[in-house]
Amino acid sequence: MIRAMRWGTRLLAATLLELALATWTADAIAQCAPAPDSSYFFRDLTQRRAAARLTEDRAFFEHLLSMTFANRAEFIDAQLAAEPAGTGKSTIAVRNFSLLEHRKGFVVTSYQLVDGKADPWFRDVYEVEDGQWRLAASQIAPSGAR
Numbered sequence: 001m002i003r004a005m006r007w008g009t010r011l012l013a014a015t016l017l018e019l020a021l022a023t024w025t026a027d028a029i030a031q032c033a034p035a036p037d038s039s040y041f042f043r044d045l046t047q048r049r050a051a052a053r054l055t056e057d058r059a060f061f062e063h064l065l066s067m068t069f070a071n072r073a074e075f076i077d078a079q080l081a082a083e084p085a086g087t088g089k090s091t092i093a094v095r096n097f098s099l100l101e102h103r104k105g106f107v108v109t110s111y112q113l114v115d116g117k118a119d120p121w122f123r124d125v126y127e128v129e130d131g132q133w134r135l136a137a138s139q140i141a142p143s144g145a146r
Helices: 001-033 039-055 058-064 072-081
Strands: 093-103 106-114 123-130 132-140
Touching: 039 058, 039 072, 039 093, 039 106, 039 123, 039 132, 058 072
Parallel strands: none
Antiparallel strands: 093 106, 106 123, 123 132
């Protein structure tokens, strides 16, 4: 009887340990993935936007820009005309990325877009629209302002 109780206690302890390890592992994995409003998320989104410029992916910009984005069509045209396809340009890099402001549903980013020419600094504003992060504004940062 005592032997059976010891065996039951060991089995219970092993089961609880497995359950705790499974929970810890799931939590650890979940923590590794960036949240949709993390710095990593917006840096990746900015890098994908740079790639969309190179591939002239109008659909990417149409999906990304907020419906309230000022001069929406003109902005997309300017982004796609920045480097015409076939000019030999193959990279645009995002450098010195940071979140300047981060509130629920609202983010302001700052970064340098390096393409080997002027390498300007930008400030972008993202807002949640219909449950998605959308680019609400983008401008070249004034000289000296980062």
